[in-house]
Amino acid sequence: MNNDKNLYCIAATFNTPDEIINAAKKVSGAGYTHFDVNTPYPVHGMDDAMKLKPSKLGFVTLVMGLAGASIALLFMYWSLSIDYPLVIGGKPYFALPAFIPVTFEMTVLLATVSTVVAMIMLFFQLPNNKHPLHDTKYMKSVSHDKYGILIETNDDKFDEKEVENFLKNLKPLNIEYIYYPPEETYSIFQPKFLLLLAGIALVVSGGTYFSLNKLMFMTPFNWMMDQAKLIPQKGSELFEDGFGMRKPVTGTVARGFVPYPYKGQVNPTEVLANPFLPTKENIALGKAKYDIYCSPCHGYFADGDSRLRGQFPNPPTLHSQRARDFSDGMFYHIITNGQNIMPSYESQITRDERWAIVNYIRVLQRAKNASDADLTEMNKEAGSNVAN
Amino acid sequence: MSQTDFHYQKKELPANLTKFSLVVLAIGVVLSLIAFFVDRERALFSYLVTYMMIVSIAVGSLFIVALEYIAGADWSTPIRRIPEFFSRLLPLLFILVIPLLVFNHDLFHWAHKEAVAEDKILQGKAPYLNITFFVIRTFVFIGLWSLFYWVLIRNSRKQDTTKDQNLTTKNIRLSAIFILVFAISITFTAIDFMMSLEPHWFSTIYGVYFFSGIVVAALAAITLAVIMLKERGYFSPWMTDDHLFSLGALIFAFINFWAYIAFSQYLLIWYADLPEETFWFLTRWNGNWAYLSILLIIVQFLVPYFALLTQPSKKDPKRLKFISIWLLFAHFIDLFWLIMPNMNSMKDGYVFSWIDFVFPIAGVGLIILVFIISYKKDNLLPIGDPKLKRGMDFHL
Numbered sequence: 203m204n205n206d207k208n209l210y211c212i213a214a215t216f217n218t219p220d221e222i223i224n225a226a227k228k229v230s231g232a233g234y235t236h237f238d239v240n241t242p243y244p245v246h247g248m249d250d251a252m253k254l255k256p257s258k259l260g261f262v263t264l265v266m267g268l269a270g271a272s273i274a275l276l277f278m279y280w281s282l283s284i285d286y287p288l289v290i291g292g293k294p295y296f297a298l299p300a301f302i303p304v305t306f307e308m309t310v311l312l313a314t315v316s317t318v319v320a321m322i323m324l325f326f327q328l329p330n331n332k333h334p335l336h337d338t339k340y341m342k343s344v345s346h347d348k349y350g351i352l353i354e355t356n357d358d359k360f361d362e363k364e365v366e367n368f369l370k371n372l373k374p375l376n377i378e379y380i381y382y383p384p385e386e387t388y389s390i391f392q393p394k395f396l397l398l399l400a401g402i403a404l405v406v407s408g409g410t411y412f413s414l415n416k417l418m419f420m421t422p423f424n425w426m427m428d429q430a431k432l433i434p435q436k437g438s439e440l441f442e443d444g445f446g447m448r449k450p451v452t453g454t455v456a457r458g459f460v461p462y463p464y465k466g467q468v469n470p471t472e473v474l475a476n477p478f479l480p481t482k483e484n485i486a487l488g489k490a491k492y493d494i495y496c497s498p499c500h501g502y503f504a505d506g507d508s509r510l511r512g513q514f515p516n517p518p519t520l521h522s523q524r525a526r527d528f529s530d531g532m533f534y535h536i537i538t539n540g541q542n543i544m545p546s547y548e549s550q551i552t553r554d555e556r557w558a559i560v561n562y563i564r565v566l567q568r569a570k571n572a573s574d575a576d577l578t579e580m581n582k583e584a585g586s587n588v589a590n
Numbered sequence: 591m592s593q594t595d596f597h598y599q600k601k602e603l604p605a606n607l608t609k610f611s612l613v614v615l616a617i618g619v620v621l622s623l624i625a626f627f628v629d630r631e632r633a634l635f636s637y638l639v640t641y642m643m644i645v646s647i648a649v650g651s652l653f654i655v656a657l658e659y660i661a662g663a664d665w666s667t668p669i670r671r672i673p674e675f676f677s678r679l680l681p682l683l684f685i686l687v688i689p690l691l692v693f694n695h696d697l698f699h700w701a702h703k704e705a706v707a708e709d710k711i712l713q714g715k716a717p718y719l720n721i722t723f724f725v726i727r728t729f730v731f732i733g734l735w736s737l738f739y740w741v742l743i744r745n746s747r748k749q750d751t752t753k754d755q756n757l758t759t760k761n762i763r764l765s766a767i768f769i770l771v772f773a774i775s776i777t778f779t780a781i782d783f784m785m786s787l788e789p790h791w792f793s794t795i796y797g798v799y800f801f802s803g804i805v806v807a808a809l810a811a812i813t814l815a816v817i818m819l820k821e822r823g824y825f826s827p828w829m830t831d832d833h834l835f836s837l838g839a840l841i842f843a844f845i846n847f848w849a850y851i852a853f854s855q856y857l858l859i860w861y862a863d864l865p866e867e868t869f870w871f872l873t874r875w876n877g878n879w880a881y882l883s884i885l886l887i888i889v890q891f892l893v894p895y896f897a898l899l900t901q902p903s904k905k906d907p908k909r910l911k912f913i914s915i916w917l918l919f920a921h922f923i924d925l926f927w928l929i930m931p932n933m934n935s936m937k938d939g940y941v942f943s944w945i946d947f948v949f950p951i952a953g954v955g956l957i958i959l960v961f962i963i964s965y966k967k968d969n970l971l972p973i974g975d976p977k978l979k980r981g982m983d984f985h986l
Contacts, residue, residue, distance in 0.1 A: 246985040256901070291861065299860050302853065 208382040210334035212365050213352035214374035215343055219245045222349035225372045226251040229351060232368065236357035240335075240344040262320040263313045270312030274305040332383060340378045348375065460553055462538050474531025478554070480561040488562030491555045495547060504566045515543060520563060521570045533560045598973045601824055603965055611958035618952025625945040631696045632945050634689065635933050638697065639925045640949035641686055642783060643807070646921060647957065648679035650808025652739055653772055655746075656765035659758070665836050667981035668828070668971055672815045673808065674746060675964035679957065680739040683732045690783070691725055700789040711790055719786055727782060731775040738768045749974035758976060776801055784925075787932035791870040795855045802848040803924050806890075809844060810917035813837045815961065817911045824970060828982040831905040835986060838904030841917065845898070849891040873931050877939020886927050890920035922950065 216222050222239060229237050230253045239245075239252060248254075282288065283295040293300060322328045335341045335352075344350035353365050369377055417423055432438055438446035455461075464470040478484050493502065501507040504520035519525070537556045540546040551559070568576070625633040651673035658666045694701045699712075700719040706712040712719070742761055749757045777797025785796050793799075816837065820829055859867045874883050894913050903909050926946075930936060972978060 260901070292863065293861075299853075299857050302857070 209355050209362070210380045210382050211352040211354045212362070212369060213340045213350055213378045213380055214369040214372060215340065215348040215350045215376060215378070216372075216374055217348065219349060221372075222351060223247060223251045225351050225374075228372060229353065229368075232359075234353055234357050234359055236354040236360075238352055238354070240341070240350045240352070242345060242347060242349075245349070259317060259321060259325070262324075263317045266316035267309045267313035270309040271305050273312070274308035275301060278304060334380055334382050336383070338378070338380050340380060352380070458552065462548065464535060465539060467535075467539070470531055470535045473529065474534055476530040476534070476557050476560060478557045478561060480564065484558050485562050485565055487555065488558035488560070488565075491551060492559050492562045495551055496559065499544075503570065504563060505570075517544065521567060526567050526571065530557075530560050530564075533563060598969065598971050600969060603962055604822075607958070608962050611955050611962060613955075615952060615955025615959055618948060618950075618955050621948035622952050625948050629943070629945060630693065631933065631935075632943055633949075634693050634696050635930060636946045636949050638690060638783065639922065639929050639946075640953040641690060642925045642929070643922055643950070644679055644686065644953055644957065645683065645779065646804040646807040646925075647811045648677055648683065649735055649772065649776060650804040651676035651812065652680065652735065652742070652768070653805065654808055654812065655742060656738075656768045656772070659742075659762045659765040660769065662762075662977075664977050664980040665833055665984040667975050667977040668825070669812070669816050669833070670746070670972055670975075671968060671970055672812050672819075674743050675961050675968070676808070676811060676815075676957070677739050677743065678960050678964045680732070681736045682956075682960070683735070684729075687728055687732065691728065694721060694724070698786060698789070700786060715789060719789060724782060727778060731779055734771050734775060738764065738771065742768070746972055746975075747968060750969050750972065751974065753974040755976050757974075773801075776804065784928050787929060788870060788873075790866065793855055793859070793867070793870075795851060795858075799848075799851050799855055802844060802851045803890075803921050805844045806841065806848055806917055807921035809837065809841045810914040810921070811957075813841060813910055814914035814918070817907050817914070819970075820907065830985070832984055832986045834907060834910060835901070835904045836984075838898055838910050841894070841910075841913070842898045842904065845891060845894050845917075849887075849895075852887075852891075873937055874927065876931075876937060879927075879931055879939060882923070882927055882940065886920075886923055890917070890924055894920070 214225070216225060219241070222241060222245065226239050226248060230251065237252075239248060241248070278301045279296060282290075282297075287295045289295070290297070290300075340350055340352070351369075353360065353369070366377060432440070432446045434447060436446045437444050440446075441448075450456075464472075496504075498510060499506075499508045499514065499517050500520060501509070506517050506519040508514060508516050534556055536544070537551065537559065538546060538548050547556070622633070622637070625636070654666075654673045655670060655677065657663075658670055690697065698719075699705060700715065701721060706716060717723075742764055745757045745761050745764075748754070777800075780797045780800035784800070785791065785793065816825070817834070819825060856871065859871060873879070894917055897909060897913050897916075898904055930940070930946075935941065975981075
């Protein structure tokens with residue numbers, strides 16, 4: 203016996219799965235708790251024989267699965283409904299059915315990956331590659347065609363002689379003493395290793411650069427890019443005039459289109475009157491369109507506090523005296539024609555919707571610059587509501 | 591292991607079970623006939639739900655049998671007779687389907703000549719949706735099912751006496767062919783008897799949707815029978831938790847599969863938002879149908895999902911039994927949800943009628959009776975099957 207080494211365990215190997223089940227039952231029956239069984243494949247009924255408790259791994263799966271589901275849902279909710287609400291395909295901002303596939307995938311991904319990682323890290327303690335069983339004769343035989351059982355020295359009942367006799371009574375093939383391996387010291391920063399790292403880095407980065415910047419532009423890899431088709435805004439040899447996009451036939455008018463005679467003028471030469479009364483419905487329509495088309499620059503309350511702040515010159519507030527003195531027609535003209543840096547919205551907002559927006563701007567101006575008279579009127583209304 | 595010296599001794603079913611099933615069947619049939627004369631259209635639609643339920647359990651059971659052969663599963667070999675007993679319902683379908691064929695005019699809009707004459711879409715579908723082809727298809731499919739039932743089960747029974755291992759090989763090959771036939775026939779059955787009730791609507795996943803429901807229903811019926819028999823000692827001493835766990839796990843898998851398919855169908859239609867597709871779901875959102883639509887998700891997916899999520903719950907016979915009954919109800923509700931809103935008088939919401947409850951009574955009576963008759967003619971265990979011992983010694 204080698205006394206200058208630390209004993210890790212005493213191991214016994216057997217020839218058949220029936221023997222190992224029997225041995226495991228005996229060992230667990232004798233009250234040993236720190237023992238382990240190694241077999242070349244999972245042996246049915248071993249958990250019972252070893253009196254193992256159900257694995258805790260399922261909890262990792264459950265918790266991480268739930269985490270995956272909630273992370274996916276919350277992220278989609280935050281990004282698509284709060285931070286950058288976009289209408290996609292006419293669906294609501296929080297379109298749950300569309301989110302479910304992603305949620306499902308994230309649940310499965312996080313649950314499975316974390317289960318595998320937990321199994322390797324927590325239960326196999328992977329980064330530690332110095333398990334005493336490594337490179338032992340015992341390990342070689344049980345990973346091949348033998349069935350082994352071992353009793354560890356840190357078991358409360360461990361006694362060298364007693365355990366050896368106990369295992370001998372089970373009539374094993376042989377009994378092996380396994381010791382902790384001597385501490386080894388590694389030096390990571392050897393010149394050879396560093397050279398290898400540098401070589402790998404060079405090859406990987408060079409390969410990446412080459413394939414992304416050169417290879418993709420060589421025939422036949424560029425076929426995907428160079429397709430024989432019309433591309434918007436690009437020229438084409440198919441037509442005589444060399445333009446890819448076609449102009450409408452002279453004299454044709456799009457459906458619902460009404461020509462605007464004051465196009466390009468600073469002020470409309472005639473006074474344009476708003477054909478819509480500021481009814482509740484009309485103002486609601488104006489608000490909807492204003493929030494979509496105008497608010498990105500002018501802000502939801504027309505303060506000129508653009509959501510694109512800094513990336514674009516801010517438009518002036520619409521609550522200035524000058525803007526409040528504008529006629530309805532002037533607002534309509536600016537939306538239709540554009541002004542300074544603001545482009546024309548003629549093609550995006552219909553005529554009626556433009557008038558509705560003007561009505562809504564009036565509402566915003568009135569609300570922002572309410573007078574005392576407005577307040578008393580409102581109080582009166584509130585009072586009459588209470589009285590009713 | 592200790593089961594090596596197991597000797598099979600046939601234990602008869604309790605005699606009062608036969609009486610019970612006969613009484614239930616008689617009550618059901620009498621009430622059904624009354625219902626038929628009171629309101630023929632309503633009765634036919636109600637009957638169609640029960641008919642599809644019987645088809646589900648019968649074909650689904652034969653599918654489970656075939657699946658066991660193909661997959662080479664050991665664990666289910668000792669309980670294979672249960673699905674075999676249920677699949678005896680298949681030849682009966684020849685008779686059961688007749689009312690649906692005779693009164694097709696009450697059920698199917700496309701069977702109305704005057705409606706087809708002024709409907710371009712129905713004219714386009716007429717080469718497929720016409721009575722002659724419909725009847726031929728129906729009988730060909732039932733014939734194929736019965737044929738495979740007859741061959742597969744005959745081989746299985748023959749093995750009890752001859753102990754011939756080649757019969758297993760033969761059945762494996764037959765099962766492989768049957769699975770293919772099953773896939774095609776069940777798709778067309780779903781299209782013919784349920785999707786064509788609304789002939790303007792189409793969904794390419796419909797056949798798979800019906801399939802997922804079928805397997806859940808068949809597994810639930812099998813599990814229920816297994817646990818009822820186990821509780822009365824028919825499967826002692828060999829049946830362990832691991833057999834129950836395997837059944838529970840299969841049910842759990844197919845509940846998920848059903849939800850996956852049902853959601854796939856809904857998601858695509860919801861996303862594309864095309865009027866010619868969405869109206870089918872909108873009909874099921876009319877009036878009080880909306881409650882049933884939501885109930886379906888809860889009953890067929892959420893409740894059984896959480897009830898069977900943990901490992902111990904799949905081994906608990908009481909819970910499995912409860913969930914089996916629950917899932918049979920769930921599949922019934924599923925079929926009800928697919929079929930009933932197609933009635934013209936119920937497009938705007940469910941109208942209560944006692945008629946809906948009489949056909950299931952007859953169905954339950956019939957299924958139990960067929961089970962008893964099969965049991966009397968057969969051994970409960972496939973004693974000649976070479977996989978039987980391994981199946982009884984099964985451990986996870």
